[in-house]
Amino acid sequence: MDHHLCDCTPRLKRRLCYCGELPILKTSWTEINLGRRFWRRRLYGKVGSCDFFDWADPAPHERYKSVINGLLRKKNEVDKEKVRMGRNARIYKIALWMIVLFIVLRSML
Numbered sequence: 273m274d275h276h277l278c279d280c281t282p283r284l285k286r287r288l289c290y291c292g293e294l295p296i297l298k299t300s301w302t303e304i305n306l307g308r309r310f311w312r313r314r315l316y317g318k319v320g321s322c323d324f325f326d327w328a329d330p331a332p333h334e335r336y337k338s339v340i341n342g343l344l345r346k347k348n349e350v351d352k353e354k355v356r357m358g359r360n361a362r363i364y365k366i367a368l369w370m371i372v373l374f375i376v377l378r379s380m381l
Contacts, residue, residue, distance in 0.1 A: 289313045289324030297328060306340045308332055 289295045295311040309328040332340075 287311070287326070290322035291324075293322075295324055295326070303341055304337070305332070306337060306344065 287295075289311075291313075293313065296314050298310055298312055300306065300308045300310060308331070311324070311326045311328055313322055313324040
């Protein structure tokens with residue numbers, strides 16, 4: 273079977289906004305709608321925009337939201353730990369260079 277001919281992904285219905293323009297597809301990062309996609313006007317919230325907004329995905333199940341939000345919190349914790357470890361690595365490098373410099377200077381005296 274030719275897999276390149278098979279389009280198994282559902283198509284999102286893209287409709288025109290209130291002023292006839294094509295909206296853009298965005299992804300929500302709020303805790304209540306995490307990962308849920310929506311259509312909105314490119315200039316949404318700006319003066320003169322029609323403020324078109326429409327959900328592209330159905331509302332997620334509560335279990336889905338709980339799992340995704342938990343994973344996102346864990347990812348944020350890991351990211352913070354990586355930053356902390358990076359700072360510590362820089363401190364250790366500086367300390368090592370200071371020790372090397374001290375040894376070199378001491379050997380010169």
